[in-house]
Amino acid sequence: MDIDQQVEYLMQGTQYGDETLKQHMAAELRERLIEAQKEGRPLRVYLGVDPRTSDLHLGHTVPMRKLRQFQELGHEVIFLIGNFTSLIGDPSDKDKLRPQLTPEEVEHNARTYAEQAFKILDSEKTQIRYNAAWLSELSFQDLIRLASNFTIQQFLTRENFRKRFDKGDPIYLHETFYALMQGYDAYALRADVQIGGTDQLFNIMTAARKIMTALGARPNIAIINDILPGTDGEIKMSKSLGNHIPILAPPEDMYGKVMSVPDKAMPLYFRLVTRWTPPEIDEIEKGLEEGHLHPRDVKMKLAREIVSIYHGDEAANRAEKAFVRVFQQGKVPEEMPVYRLQAGQSVLDVLTTGGLVSSKSEGRRMIQQKAVRLDGKTLEDPSQPFPGPGILRVGKRKFLRVTD
Secondary structure, three states, X not given: OOHHHHHHHHHOOEOOOOHHHHHHHHHHHHHHHHHHHHHOOOOEEEEEEOOOXXXXXXXXXXXXXXXXXXXXXXXXXXEEEOOOHHHOOOOOOOOOOOOOOOHHHHHHHHHHHHHHHOOOOXXXXXXXXXXXXXXXXXXXXXXXXXXXXXXXXXXXXOHHHHHHHHHOOOOOHHHHHHHHHHHHHHHHHOOOEEEEEHHHHHHHHHHHHHHHHHOOOOOOEEEEEOOOEOOOOOOEOOOOOOOOOEOOOOHHHHHHHHHOOOHHHHHHHHHHHOOOOXXXXXXXXXHHHHOOOOHHHHHHHHHHHHHHHHHOHHHHHHHHHHHHHHHHOOOOOOOOOEEXXXXXXXXXXXXXXXXXXXXXXXXXXXXXXXXXXXXXXEOOOOOOEOOOOEEEEEOOOEEEEEEO
């Protein structure tokens, strides 16, 4: 790619809430790329993540995908684990205080986070850093110096703080430290580029660039990704809302969840969670607009691409065949887990021990919703003895072959 193509590729899927700001960042990126090319050096690019959970979904991978794009273009990539910032918790996308994690929780989550990130990033070309290395060394005097660059009013203009202030909910002083800490990360790494979501706009555009400038470093360029909607196509993907697609989900389940995403959300998925380039996406969207491509076929292509990223091409092809067989041909999957029925087990027992539901409460809820069927017959009583061998189906995508 030439410089202009690189800028288009790297700015794909970005969202700043202001077109002028976006164009300004694109111009800075172009200038920095030209400069680096003349100097024969790569850009230094980083993504900071707080390992506050151990199981990731597609929404978490959006900035990682952007980091991978820089990696593909030969730039120096740093995956920063916020093992110190995690002790506070980022308040950027929350309208209430985040619970503070213990160092042990952070360490456990960090290990699994990095393992899952390498499903996207090239592990051999990725530097792993931990921000406790420098943040734990800051003195109280250092913190005063950093804080002197900001006003309380700047923090109160942030929507999440403003909502809490207006409702009379507490805003704890330590929450304001988070932006300072993240800004210092950028300075400590001497980063050319920092990647984050729209919830990080203040932390990157205001805090990091201001702190880097105050400490005599060149401010980094903010690459701000749009937010991926969940399977409802409306709200930010979230495990707590149940509209998420786990990246460790089985191929068939992942494929089916992508197929459930509304058509209107597909363009964002194209730009945020695939390996497709701007020209490839333009061609797909043109085909949809002109009617040459059917939305169902495009969504199947999208589902196959996403499953392939996390499970490989072969698994993606199997998942697609299974989807066609179950949802288009109305048949049961050719392959499914087998469960041997034990004497005296109830319907709820089989659902839980067979792994079709995560808890008894979920099992009861699925039964109440008439989403549990044995050989096509709805099971309505969670306490009834399990009827006998057959194909047990929960919802649209979970199957279990029950045998004696």
